[in-house]
Amino acid sequence: MSKFSAAELKTENAVHQLQPMAHPGTARDLPPDIIARGEGSWIWDVDGHRLIDGVGGLWCANLGFSRKEIRDAIVAQLDELPFFNTFRGATHPRAIELSTRLCKMMAPDGVTSVHFSSGGSDAVDGALKLARQYWKLRGQADRVKFISLRQGYHGTHFGGASVNGNTGFRRAYEPLLPGCFHVDTPWLYRNPYTQDPQKLGQICADLLEREIVFQSPDTVAAFIAEPVQGAGGVIVPPPNYWPLVRQICDKYGVLLIADEVVTGFGRTGHLFGTRLWGVKADIWCLAKGISSGYIPLGATAVSAKVMEPFNSGDPVLGSIMHGYTYGAHPVAAAASLATLEIIEREDIPGRAAREGEYFMARLHDLGRRHRLVGDVRGVGLMAGIELVADQGTRAPFPRGAPELARVHREAYKRGAMIRLSGGNIILSRRLMCYAMRWTGHSPR
Numbered sequence: 001m002s003k004f005s006a007a008e009l010k011t012e013n014a015v016h017q018l019q020p021m022a023h024p025g026t027a028r029d030l031p032p033d034i035i036a037r038g039e040g041s042w043i044w045d046v047d048g049h050r051l052i053d054g055v056g057g058l059w060c061a062n063l064g065f066s067r068k069e070i071r072d073a074i075v076a077q078l079d080e081l082p083f084f085n086t087f088r089g090a091t092h093p094r095a096i097e098l099s100t101r102l103c104k105m106m107a108p109d110g111v112t113s114v115h116f117s118s119g120g121s122d123a124v125d126g127a128l129k130l131a132r133q134y135w136k137l138r139g140q141a142d143r144v145k146f147i148s149l150r151q152g153y154h155g156t157h158f159g160g161a162s163v164n165g166n167t168g169f170r171r172a173y174e175p176l177l178p179g180c181f182h183v184d185t186p187w188l189y190r191n192p193y194t195q196d197p198q199k200l201g202q203i204c205a206d207l208l209e210r211e212i213v214f215q216s217p218d219t220v221a222a223f224i225a226e227p228v229q230g231a232g233g234v235i236v237p238p239p240n241y242w243p244l245v246r247q248i249c250d251k252y253g254v255l256l257i258a259d260e261v262v263t264g265f266g267r268t269g270h271l272f273g274t275r276l277w278g279v280k281a282d283i284w285c286l287a288k289g290i291s292s293g294y295i296p297l298g299a300t301a302v303s304a305k306v307m308e309p310f311n312s313g314d315p316v317l318g319s320i321m322h323g324y325t326y327g328a329h330p331v332a333a334a335a336s337l338a339t340l341e342i343i344e345r346e347d348i349p350g351r352a353a354r355e356g357e358y359f360m361a362r363l364h365d366l367g368r369r370h371r372l373v374g375d376v377r378g379v380g381l382m383a384g385i386e387l388v389a390d391q392g393t394r395a396p397f398p399r400g401a402p403e404l405a406r407v408h409r410e411a412y413k414r415g416a417m418i419r420l421s422g423g424n425i426i427l428s429r430r431l432m433c434y435a436m437r438w439t440g441h442s443p444r
C-alpha cells in the first residue's frame with residue numbers, strides 16, 4: 001500500500017520522475033496512468049478501475065502477476081542470501097543453478113554458456129561486446145562492424161541504440177557507435193519492393209548480403225535482429241527470411257545475434273523465436289520473460305562455436321572484462337528458476353501457440369470491421385494492429401494525431417490497457433488466458 005493518498009499520487013505524478021520514452025512536459029500535462037495493483041491478467045489503477053493487462057507489464061509479465069511459486073522463491077532467497085556478486089573469484093548457488101538450467105533448456109539451440117546482467121539492454125551490449133572479442137581471439141581484429149534492421153529495437157545503451165533501427169531512439173543521442181549499418185526489414189505491409197512474402201524475404205536477405213559485401217566481410221562482426229520485431233510494430237518476417245540470413249552469415253563468417261528479449265520463453269508459441277524459423281543463432285539476448293518481469297534479469301547466451309576461442313585462445317584477451325554488480329542477482333536468479341520451472345511444467349509455449357491462434361483470429365475479425373485498421377499482424381501472443389488514416393492508400397496517421405490518443409483512452413476507459421507505438425497498437429498478453437475462458441473460468 002502506498003504511503004501517499006490517491007490524491008497525493010496524482011499531484012506528484014510525473015513531477016519528479018523523468019519517465020522513459022516521454023517528454024517531461026507532456027507527461028506533466030497528460031500524466032501517466034497510475035497502476036497500483038495486479039492479479040493474474042488484471043491490473044487496477046489508483047482509482048480502483050480494473051483493466052485487462054494487454055501489454056504483459058511491458059512484454060514481460062508472461063506468467064501474470066500472481067504466481068505464488070515465483071513470489072515464494074523470491075521471499076525464500078531474500079531470507080537466505082539477498083545479494084552476492086559473481087565477479088571473478090566468487091559466485092552463489094542460484095547463479096550456478098540458473099546457468100545450468102538455461103543451458104540445458106537451450107541445448108537444442110547449441111547454447112553452452114551464459115553471461116548474466118540486469119535487463120535487455122545489458123544483454124544486447126554483452127552480445128555485441130562478446131562478438132567483437134570473439135573475432136579478436138580468432139585473430140580477425142578488423143571484424144568490428146554490426147549490421148541490423150530498420151525498425152529493430154535493441155534497447156537504449158549506446159551499443160543497443162547504435163544498432164536500433166528507429167530514428168526516434170537515436171536522434172537525441174548521436175553520434176552513436178561507429179561501424180553500425182542498417183538494412184531494410186522484411187515488412188510486408190510497408191516496403192517499396194513487393195507484396196509477395198517469399199519474394200520479400202529473398203529481397204531483404206539479398207540486401208543484407210549486399211551490405212556485408214559492400215562493407216567487406218572481413219570487417220563485419222555480426223548481424224543482430226529480433227526473430228519477430230516487437231517495439232518496431234510487431235513485424236513478422238516471411239518464413240524464408242531467417243533461414244536465408246543464417247546461410248548468408250555462414251557464407252561470410254558473420255556471427256548471428258538473435259535478440260530474443262521479447263520473443264524468448266514462449267511468447268511466439270515456441271520456446272525461442274529462432275525456433276519459430278528453425279534457425280540456430282550464435283549468440284542470444286535474453287531478458288523480460290526470463291523472470292516473468294518479477295525481478296530484473298538479463299542474459300547473453302553463447303553457442304559452443306563462440307565459446308571455442310575463449311576456451312582455447314589467449315587467456316588475457318579471453319577474459320570477459322564485462323559485467324554488472326547486479327548480474328545474476330540471487331533474488332532475480334531465484335525468480336527466474338521458478339519461472340523456468342513453470343514454463344516447462346505447464347508448456348507455456350504450447351499454450352501461447354494455441355491461444356495465439358484464437359487471439360489472432362479475433363484480432364483479424366476486429367480489423368475487418370474497423371476503417372482505422374490498416375493491418376493486423378503477429379504470432380503467438382504478440383500482436384500489432386496498425387492504425388491508418390486511409391485504408392486504401394495505407395497513409396499513416398501523423399505523429400500525435402488525436403485519433404490515436406482517443407483509441408488509447410477509450411480502450412482504457414473500457415477496461416483494456418494497450419500500448420501505442422506510433423500508429424501501432426502493440427499487444428503482448430500474459431501467455432495463458434483464453435484457455436481458462438474456454439474451460440469456463442474467467443481469465444484471471
Ligand SMILES: Cc1ncc(COP(=O)(O)O)c(C=O)c1O
Nearest residue numbers: 119120121153154155259261262
Ligand atoms: C528486442 C528488445 N531488445 C532489448 C530490449 C531492451 O530491454 P530493457 O528495456 O530491459 O533494457 C527490449 C525492450 O523492450 C527489446 O524489446
